Amino acid sequence: MRAAAASPTQTERVKPEQANRIADLRADFPALATQVNGKPLAYLDNAASTQRPQAVMDALNRYEVEMHANVHRGVHARSDQATAAFEGARERARAWLNAASAEEIVFTRGATESINLVARCLDKRMGEGSEILLTRMEHHSNIVPWQQLCERTGARIQVAPVLDSGELDLKAFQELLHSGVQLVAVTHVSNAMGVINPVAEICRMARRAGAPVLIDGAQAAGHIPLDAQDLDCDFYALSGHKMYAPTGIGALYARRPWLEELPPFLGGGEMILEVRFEETTYNAPPHRFEAGTPNISGAIALGAAMDYLAGHGLERLAAMERELLEHATERLRGIAGLRIIGTAKPKSAVVSFVMDDIHPHDLGTILDHEGVAIRAGHHCAMPLMERFGLPGTARASFAFYNTHDEIDRLASGIETARRLFR
Amino acid sequence: MSSELKSLYQRTVLEHCRSPRNFRALDGADHVARGFNPLCGDKVTVYLREGAKKEQAARIALVADVCFEAAACAICLASASMMTELLKGAIQSEARQRAEQALAAFAPEMENGLDGLGDLAALGSVRAYPARIRCVTLPWRTFTAALDGHGGAVSTE
Incomplete structure (x- = not known):
């Protein structure tokens, strides 16, 4: 496995003096140099999906040309190389999450599948009287799998409320956290508002109550340094495409005892040791949870994205995002009739807002004309929108590669919309 | 501001959006239908009261009154307002x-077909915005559901 670290998937490290320069960083992302509607693209929809650096695309391409074969099967050299690169990516994901061992990392299609995997495997632990504690700010992908689990088992969902600032009501959360709670599932960062939940505190509270914790890290994984052991969570779900890797790849971190205990998710190849019509013996984790030929190239690209971020220093990139958030908040606060939804601190680099008399959808179309890409709608968080009495919001979400100029174009596009609708 | 944008949000559209016609719940409605766009969360409720007139001893059914309520974007609001005015x-x-x-006029690849539909012609340029076509059609699909007596919800998906 060590050999994989020196494999062609390793991203070249960027010299620190270069990394300081935003122009150089932007040059790593070819998509940022494109035009939309005759204007330079200002891509402010990073919470929906981030763009890919050339290093990730190169790693993908190198894998396809030099290594592709099926993993864990072949007796030939390419299969060995592909397996080493794939398992090397697992090791990178382990390091990214600071899991105790690479066996605690299961590759999935994304955070949604990661959450579904856990929900599908918990049937035997749930029954009448079991409770699953969620929060009002969850993405639909951290609500619906639990509703389905409840339908199968008779368990019930409890929902911790959200304060007017967008902050989780920790006091109410604590009150709901009693002995009947069999699982706490909470987002690390609200996709709709950017509010960062105190997940370490939540894990401590849940631990005291004897409840395991799943954290939906889709919005956090490429923006906040992670340490699953320090957090002491049971499960952590992430998506590759929200952290500069392609779509269709993600990971689930699960603490070793859980992976030993849980039944398999899907059945098929890779997840078995021996198949007979009388009886099948399952493979050990994590392979038990990875039926079929996995998304090998996706996993390798995810590893390359992690290398890219680590090479530039996630802390430094996060600081750049905080600075962008500050500038955006200041600019948007200065616009008459604009109200920001989710003012609690700390926040990820997301600004969700509504305008008097301008629907988010119209604002999205008008900004698109200016080359500014944002998201408009309910952000797959309809219970949260209902909490604020809104059909939806406009959401600008930033990555380290965004600039003040792009934020200024956002602000001036909003002013254009105001003039149009005056 | 680009000419495309001005063509999308032209005066007639903005005027309907600012003062939508027949924007109210209808007491004594014979049919009520709700439309929902799950992609953006837009909601439209269409209220319909039936009537009739006699022509050469034949009874002809009428849309005596049609009203709507909506939490929706400008395109959807304007479309609903224009629709009630027309129907x-x-x-x-x-x-x-x-x-x-x-x-049919807002189906993909259509370039015309809005003749005789009143102010709705002003929304023709929405066809250049595939993501927004649902905004125009939602009120009309909801109206059809109301007319058919489908009390349930209409979804754009």
Whole structure:
């Protein structure tokens, strides 16, 4: 496995003096140099999906040309190389999450599948009287799998409320956290508002109550340094495409005892040791949870994205995002009739807002004309929108590669919309 | 501001959006239908009261009154407002035809087909915005559901 670290998937490290320069960083992302509607693209929809650096695309391409074969099967050299690169990516994901061992990392299609995997495997632990504690700010992908689990088992969902600032009501959360709670599932960062939940505190509270914790890290994984052991969570779900890797790849971190205990998710190849019509013996984790030929190239690209971020220093990139958030908040606060939804601190680099008399959808179309890409709608968080009495919001979400100029174009596009609708 | 944008949000559209016609719940409605766009969360409720007139001893069913309520974008609001203006008092069979004409006119690849649909012609440029076509059609699909007596919800998906 060590050999994989020196494999062609390793991203070249960027010299620190270069990394300081935003122009150089932007040059790593070819998509940022494109035009939309005759204007330079200002891509402010990073919470929906981030763009890919050339290093990730190169790693993908190198894998396809030099290594592709099926993993864990072949007796030939390419299969060995592909397996080493794939398992090397697992090791990178382990390091990214600071899991105790690479066996605690299961590759999935994304955070949604990661959450579904856990929900599908918990049937035997749930029954009448079991409770699953969620929060009002969850993405639909951290609500619906639990509703389905409840339908199968008779368990019930409890929902911790959200304060007017967008902050989780920790006091109410604590009150709901009693002995009947069999699982706490909470987002690390609200996709709709950017509010960062105190997940370490939540894990401590849940631990005291004897409840395991799943954290939906889709919005956090490429923006906040992670340490699953320090957090002491049971499960952590992430998506590759929200952290500069392609779509269709993600990971689930699960603490070793859980992976030993849980039944398999899907059945098929890779997840078995021996198949007979009388009886099948399952493979050990994590392979038990990875039926079929996995998304090998996706996993390798995810590893390359992690290398890219680590090479530039996630802390430094996060600081750049905080600075962008500050500038955006200041600019948007200065616009008459604009109200920001989710003012609690700390926040990820997301600004969700509504305008008097301008629907988010119209604002999205008008900004698109200016080359500014944002998201408009309910952000797959309809219970949260209902909490604020809104059909939806406009959401600008930033990555380290965004600039003040792009934020200024956002602000001036909003002013254009105001003039149009005056 | 680009000319495309001005063409999308032209004066007629903005005027309907600012003061939508027949924007209210209708007491004594014979049919109520709700439309929902799950992609953006837009909601439209269409209220319909039936009537009739006699012509050469034949009873002809009318849309005596049609009103709507909505939490929706400008395009959807304007479309609903224009629709009620056009269909209020219409013979039911003709109202249905117009709804079908409007829905067909916003199908992919269509360039015309809005003749005789009143102010709706002002929304023709929405066809250049595939993501927004649902905004125009939602009120019309909801109206059709109301006319058919489908009390349930209409979804754009």
